[in-house]
Amino acid sequence: MTTPSSRPSPAEQPFTFPREYHFPPFFTRQRNAITYTAQCQKWSKLILDYCRAKRIWRLSLVDAIDGELFWNKSLNRRLSLADAREIIDVMKTKEGRAEWVSKDKNVALVYWRNPEEWATVIGDWIEETAQRNTVLTLYELTEGYLTASQEFHGMDTEILQKSLNVLVKRGKAQVFGSEDQQGVKFF
Amino acid sequence: MSLQRVDLTTALRPSLLPDETLLFVQDAVGLYEGKYKIPTCQNGHAYLTSHRACYVDNEEPRKNSVAVALKDAGFLKSSPKVTLHFKPPRRTSALLGAPSRSGNSSPLPRTSTPVSPLSPPPTPQPANTATWICPICSFSNPVPSNFDFALVNANTPLPPCLACGIKPPLARVLKAAVSSAAGRSVSVATSEPVQPAQTLPESYTRSDTDGDGDRDEGSASPVGSTATFRCPRCTFLNHPSLLSCEICGASLVSSSVPTHLLADAELHRSESPGPSMNSLGVNGNDITESIKFSFRAGGEKIFCERLKGAMVQRKWLLQNAPPIPKPNRLSPGDASASENAGAEEPQKSPEQKKVVGIAGLERRGVDMRKNNELVIGNAFEDLEALMGSAKEIVALAESFASKLNTAAGGAAGAEANAVLSESATAIGLVTTKDMLAGTGSAAESLYLSELARNLAEFLTDDARGVLKREGGIMSLVDLWAVFNRARGGVELVSPMDFEKAxxxxxxxxxxxxxxxxxxxxLVVQGREWTDEKTIASLLDWLRDLHSAPGGGYVENLESHWEIELFGRGVTAQEAAEKFGWSVGVASEELEMAEERGALCRDEGVEGVRYWENWIVGRNESMQVDASSSPSSSSSAAAAAAAHGR
Structure with a gap:
């Protein structure tokens, strides 16, 4: 890894949970429709903030459900797997901030930025660093030292593919190469 | 006499005097004073009690409800209307006098009365005019002076008709005598609409010199002493009892019968020719000669029957009567029984004191059973006696009931049983299907509305406080059980009727x-207790918990700051204890508040707890909270500091 050792990994930094995380009913699916909508919004925000802070691209619910995100051990309250799935579903359908990787709804891509936003971010970075008409491998783009300070460093390849596809559609990039040896040329 | 205002219960029924019992209820009743429609009293309920006949208006019950004390009522007649004629104020000693002493002051004529031009005005009469009409020859015979309807029976000898010599039926003479005594027309069936004409002349003023009543009536010609009726065709002055003119045979019916009587049977009230009066004569100065209850939806027959019964029983006289002497002392044949019959009473015979221990207890038990046997036996001897000893029997029955209850119920039920048996005595839960007339949907709906009123009274009675004990809300099923138990096991209400009511x-x-x-x-609540009030009181309570965390639940939590911020959750059990609700009601109320968005749920391993809803609009309410009270803002700051670590 080329991550500079002077800076602690973002995953190790303690995450500051919002206040509702300490409110026991927050972990129970609310029956009142209005309350539930608010609850979903708050959960959605919490999940995205958490994933951004921890740089989580793929959220495996089965694993995360036992993590601190869904389990407030001090309150002895946890969100059930079904409720978490339901919240991800709401994030997917209402806000487009998540997507299931498989049909069994165990792993979800979490879009704290969605592919369109990532495409813009990557395009802007290319623009700033004057890398038009250069060819970069996807590995370079996400894991290379050049991008270490960038937000999209370490990006999940699936999200990267989607983002580059957006750029291709915009006519700003071209993806070529085979499975593992893909490269991208920016215009 | 005049009408009285009537006190109404919370359920808009007449509140009963002590010892007064409700006999009959009929809806769709209108009221007439004399011949005058009382415009404000045309759609209401008639309540017949043992003491009064009450009218309760449907529209404005508090304003337009009146009662007539039966002791003031002179006599009544039956038609689609029931008319109560008041006794004149002078005569208050006896309900009805003998016909020979039936001096009456004539009712005050109403100057504004539109009098039918053909009806003869009341004319003064010098002689006693109690007459009966021979059913054979229509001759008007005088009622014998010694004829006292209060004393007659089937064996009383009656003089034959002076014209045809046929003995009259007793009922006819009785009617004539009674009508004369009341100074008003006698009962007239609608099938004989002509008779009001014949009896009209009987209301008159009698001079005081005739008041001794010793005058021999046998030879007096009733024809000469009564008013005559002019034939509209040939002007011959006929005896008023004749149906047709003696000379020309012209019918005297149509002109002589007051038109409003003929119209009574019709249901088109707007066409009723009865004049109206403007206000109720309840001020006490206005002298009303009669009150009519007009039954628009039937029920008059039973009303009349029960009214007659009430007038015969005259329960109002019993109000201060001494208690019925104990019958158990009167059996001389069984000396020991008569000696020990008074075991329940304070005085004890010296022999009784000698028997002690278990033998004494057993002896007492035997004595009490004997006493009860005697009381019951006497009560059922005949119906009159049963009426007389009704109170005693009821008390006895209730003591049995309470004994059964305490035997059956556990420790928890004992208190409830005591209250129940107490309330059973205190209340006149008397709305029964039996009390209401007829069958069919009309009677059914009346029964239900009366039952509804009954229930409302039962619930709102402060003395019992049924609703208050349950925290202002109780389930319908609980109420049904309590209500039926309060009825003492008789005249139970079916669940379906109960729900409908x-x-x-x-x-x-x-x-x-x-x-x-x-x-x-389904729950029962006071009208003033709304969901908003419930939610407000729930929230008040939850907010109080912010500053005063209690119970082991809180101790389990690692950090206390969010308790100051969020308060704590409550269970249905806690809410039930706090507000005195049943647990079922409490959980329903909490769910209602959750549904309104005021609370939110927290399902933990210990069950569901309800919290103030911080999920929705938390920021707004927190800002309000922080700005309103400095203590909570400081706690919020502490929370922020805790987060900042």
Whole structure:
């Protein structure tokens, strides 16, 4: 890894949970429709903030459900797997901030930025660093030292593919190469 | 006499005097004073009690409800209307006098009365004119002076008709005598509409010199002493009892019968020719000669029957009567029984004191059973005696009931049983299907509305405080059980009738209401207690918990700051204890508040707890909270500091 050792990994930094995380009913699916909508919004925000802070691209619910995100051990309250799935579903359908990787709804891509936003971010970075008409491998783009300070460093390849596809559609990039040896040329 | 205002209960029924019992109820009743329609009293309920006949208006019950004390009522007649003639104020000693002493002051003529031009005005009469009409020859015979209808029976000898010599039926003479005594017309069946004409002349003023009543009536010609009736065709002055003119045979019926009597049977009230009067004569100065209850939806027959019964029983006389002497002392044949019959009473014979221990207890038990046997035996001897000893029997029955209850119920039920048996004595839960006339849907709906009123009274009675004990809300099923138990096991109300009656509260504007929770649970509440009030009191309570955390639940938590911020959750059990609700009601109320968005749920391993809803609009309410109270803002700051670590 080329991550500079002077800076602690973002995953190790303690995450500051919002206040509702300490409110026991927050972990129970609310029956009142209005309350539930608010609850979903708050959960959605919490999940995205958490994933951004921890740089989580793929959220495996089965694993995360036992993590601190869904389990407030001090309150002895946890969100059930079904409720978490339901919240991800709401994030997917209402806000487009998540997507299931498989049909069994165990792993979800979490879009704290969605592919369109990532495409813009990557395009802007290319623009700033004057890398038009250069060819970069996807590995370079996400894991290379050049991008270490960038937000999209370490990006999940699936999200990267989607983002580059957006750029291709915009006519700003071209993806070529085979499975593992893909490269991208920016215009 | 005049009409009296009537005190109404919370359920808009007449509040009963001590010892007064409700005999009959009929709806769709209008009221006439004399011949005058009382415009404000044309649609209401008639309540017949043992002491009074009450009218309760449907529209404005508090304003337009009146009562007539039966002791003031002279006599009544039956038609689609029941007319109560008041005794003149002078005569208060006896209800009805003998006909020979039936001096009456004539009713004050109403100057504004539109009098039918053909009806003869009351004319003064010098002689006693108690007459009966021979059913054979229509001759008017005088009622013998020694004829006292209060004393006659089937064996009383009656003089034959002076014209044809046929003995009259007793009922006819009786009617004539009674009508004369009341100074008013006698009962007239609608099938004989002509008779009001014949009896009209009987109301007159009698001079005081005739008041001794010793005058021999046998030879007096009734024809000469009564008013005559002019034939509209040939002007011959006929005897008023004749149906047709003696000379020309012209019918005297149509002209002589007051038109409003003929119109009574019709239901088109707007066409009723009866004149109206403007106000109720309840001020006491206005002298009313009669009050008519007009039954628009039937029921008059039973009303009249029960009214007659009430007038015969004259229960108002019993109000200060001494208690019925104990019959158990009167059996001389069984000396020991008569000696020990008074075991329940304070005085004890010296022999009784000698028997002690278990033998004494057993002896007492035997004595009490003997006593009870005697009381019951005497009561059922005949119906009159049963009426007389009704109170005693009821008390006895209730003591049996309470004994049964305490034997059956456990420790928890004992208190409830005591209250129940107490309340059974205190209340006149008398609305029964038996009390209402007829069959069919009309009687059914009347029964239900009366039951609804009954229930409302039962619920709102402060002395019992049924609703208050349950925290202002109780489930319909509980109420049904309590109510039926309070009825003492007789005249039980079917669940279906009960639910229907409860559904009527809203429409009858009664002070209680039926509420259906989302789960389908039906509860009974005071009208003034709304969901908003419930939520407000729940939130007040939850906010109080912020500053005063208690119980082991809180101790388990690692950090206390969010308890100051969020308060803590409550269970249905806690809410039930706090507000005195049953647990079922409490959970329904909490769910209702959750549904309104005021609370939110927290399902933990210990069950569901309800919290103030911080999920929705938390930021707004927190800002309000912080700005309103410095203590909570400081706690919020502490929370922020805790986060910042």
């Amino acid at each position: 409860a559904g009527l509260w809203e429409r009858l504007k009664l002070p209680v209401r039926l509420r259906r929770f989302r789960s389908g649970l």
